[in-house]
Amino acid sequence: MREVTMEEEEREISDIDPQEGSAAGENGVMLVVNHSRILPPFSVVLATVLYCAEFVAAAVLCSRYHNTDDVIWLSFTIAFMLLPALLIQLALTFIHRDLGRDRPLVLFLHLLLLGPPIRCFEALVVYFKAGKKEEPYVTISRKINLKKGQGTPMEWEIGQSERKLATHRNAFKRTAVIQAFLGSAPQLTLQLYATIQEKYVFPARLVLMIITLISITYGALVCSTLAIQIRYDNYKVRLRPFAYLCMIVWRGLEIATRITALVLFSTALTHWMILVGMVNLLFFFFLPWVEFWVRKGSLTDDVEKNFSKLGTTVVLSMFTLLYACINIFCWSAVQLDFTHRELIERKQRWGRLAMYYTGRFVENFILITLWYFFKSDFYEYVCAPLLAVQLLICYSLALLFMLLFYQFGHPCRRLFKYNVHDCLHCVCCRPGRRGASGRRGKLPPSYSTAATMVLMPEEPLELLDPRNSQPLDITSQLGERETAIVEDMMDAA
Numbered sequence: 498m499r500e501v502t503m504e505e506e507e508r509e510i511s512d513i514d515p516q517e518g519s520a521a522g523e524n525g526v527m528l529v530v531n532h533s534r535i536l537p538p539f540s541v542v543l544a545t546v547l548y549c550a551e552f553v554a555a556a557v558l559c560s561r562y563h564n565t566d567d568v569i570w571l572s573f574t575i576a577f578m579l580l581p582a583l584l585i586q587l588a589l590t591f592i593h594r595d596l597g598r599d600r601p602l603v604l605f606l607h608l609l610l611l612g613p614p615i616r617c618f619e620a621l622v623v624y625f626k627a628g629k630k631e632e633p634y635v636t637i638s639r640k641i642n643l644k645k646g647q648g649t650p651m652e653w654e655i656g657q658s659e660r661k662l663a664t665h666r667n668a669f670k671r672t673a674v675i676q677a678f679l680g681s682a683p684q685l686t687l688q689l690y691a692t693i694q695e696k697y698v699f700p701a702r703l704v705l706m707i708i709t710l711i712s713i714t715y716g717a718l719v720c721s722t723l724a725i726q727i728r729y730d731n732y733k734v735r736l737r738p739f740a741y742l743c744m745i746v747w748r749g750l751e752i753a754t755r756i757t758a759l760v761l762f763s764t765a766l767t768h769w770m771i772l773v774g775m776v777n778l779l780f781f782f783f784l785p786w787v788e789f790w791v792r793k794g795s796l797t798d799d800v801e802k803n804f805s806k807l808g809t810t811v812v813l814s815m816f817t818l819l820y821a822c823i824n825i826f827c828w829s830a831v832q833l834d835f836t837h838r839e840l841i842e843r844k845q846r847w848g849r850l851a852m853y854y855t856g857r858f859v860e861n862f863i864l865i866t867l868w869y870f871f872k873s874d875f876y877e878y879v880c881a882p883l884l885a886v887q888l889l890i891c892y893s894l895a896l897l898f899m900l901l902f903y904q905f906g907h908p909c910r911r912l913f914k915y916n917v918h919d920c921l922h923c924v925c926c927r928p929g930r931r932g933a934s935g936r937r938g939k940l941p942p943s944y945s946t947a948a949t950m951v952l953m954p955e956e957p958l959e960l961l962d963p964r965n966s967q968p969l970d971i972t973s974q975l976g977e978r979e980t981a982i983v984e985d986m987m988d989a990a
Contacts, residue, residue: 535627538620538662540719544669545617547712548585548676552578552610554705555684561701573687579610581680585672586612592668613672620665627658670719677716678822681709682756689760710753717748717827724830727841729909740906743898750895751827754888755861762864765871773864774825781821785833795836816840828853845913854896861892 555578562571586607593616606615688706692698721744725734763770813835823829832849834842865885872881903910 535624535659535662538617538624538665540673541617541620541665541669543715544673544676545613547673547708547715548582548613551676551681551684551705551708551712552582554701554708558688558701558705561699570687570691574684577680577684577687581676582610584675584679586610588672588675589613589616589668592671593664613669616665616668620662623658623661623665627662670723673712673719674716674823675819677713677719678819678826681712681716682752682822682826685709685713686756686760689756690763693760693764710749713752713826714745714749717752717823718744720823721748721830724841725907725909727831728843728845729912732909734908736908737906740902740908743902743906747895747898747902748827750891750898754892754895755826755857757888758861758864758868761868761872764873765868777825778821781824782817785817785820785835788833789835792836813840824853854899858892858896862889865889 555574559571559574559578562568562574589612590604590607603612603615606612685706688702688709692702692706718741722736725736759770759773762773817833820829820831820833828850832842832846833840837843865888869881869885907913
């Protein structure tokens with residue numbers, strides 16, 4: 498066998514295309530990723546833009562309230578502006594583990610509430626430098642492993658730049674949810690209530706309301722996509738434009754209708770609104786803890802190794818508070834399980850989804866009805882019955898687009914044991930169910946599963962837990978994932 502120089506080896510490996518240049522190694526599998534095709538960090542940029550835009554718009558509105566001596570509106574606006582900003586700084590510092598690193602400038606910028614912009618700048622720098630300059634040891638070792646067919650799939654698929662970008666994306670997904678439901682949702686509710694009470698909307702308040710609505714909708718989309726990724730973490734899931742369209746309309750109508758119903762009810766029965774809000778918050782806050790107590794489980798030890806039992810309980814309580822705030826305004830798409838390593842229950846519970854939306858529709862109907870009977874004189878020039886009907890129709894449309902998403906837009910809908918079509922036709926109660934299920938298994942492949950699932954996790958395991966960075970056997974790993982697919986397809990059939 499002829500000798501190959503390092504220059505020839507480097508040229509030969511760097512010219513491999515991820516689609517066409519896969520070669521068989523010792524285990525018959527080789528995965529190569531072209532570093533020039535790393536996806537831009539759009540989610541990081543979008544979350545940063547929404548954070549900065551909402552903060553600036555709220556600051557301008559606070560200046561307006563200060564000039565008009567509106568102390569109440571000023572106080573609540575500042576509170577809903579600073580609370581999520583502080584929590585976002587803590588979340589970014591916790592996820593990136595900056596407290597154990599020598600980065601005084603980054604920590605100082607976090608104290609100035611400028612954490613998201615500097616993190617976004619870091620992600621953009623990593624993206625633009627990806628593939629242009631790599632550490633020699635990492636490059637040479639990767640090339641040797643590729644030639645010999647050795648190494649783990651993580652080392653082949655994800656480079657150092659991709660791991661850093663994955664960390665930034667995961668961090669900003671969490672901060673987008675915090676911003677949406679601990680800041681934007683209360684802020685939008687407050688400003689809409691102030692608009693109705695003052696019977697006037699000025700440009701600064703209108704701009705802030707639009708930005709907060711976009712932020713809440715984006716946070717709800719992140720919740721839905723995170724739920725899918727956690728449920729099907731063995732696959733790399735790609736959502737199609739139709740799925741995004743359904744989710745945007747579904748979440749936008751659901752959130753807008755819910756907040757409008759709450760605000761209208763609060764203008765008619767202000768003191769009773771406090772009771773409604775507290776009942777919702779306490780119910781969803783204690784629900785995961787009651788389920789945890791019923792199951793007699795033990796708290797997971799994977800939240801943070803350096804935390805004590807008290808510290809773990811505090812972190813889980815903050816996580817539960819965020820979960821409760823999400824469910825007040827919209828469906829969270831996940832259920833908490835404190836015994837699981839990821840704190841999320843993987844099983845899709847259709848019964849809980851149906852109960853949530855049924856109860857929420859009834860609650861909105863009661864709130865709108867009470868507003869109609871106890872409304873103030875401000876609505877004399879508004880057709881109140883038409884407004885009430887429009888709100889109920891909009892919420893029904895949100896449910897319709899949710900059903901369309903789960904039936905036609907969900908990327909893994911073929912893995913469901915039951916889908917919307919089965920529930921609507923009451924497949925469990927029909928005679929001849931076995932024959933129907935046999936015919937269902939022979940359906941042609943759905944467009945939603947074509948080229949949407951790849952047998953690789955989306956993120957490296959070492960990002961979730963450093964203990965998982967041990968070398969893996971490729972054959973055994975693929976065998977486990979193939980077995981998981983067969984089991985899921987058998988459930989679907």
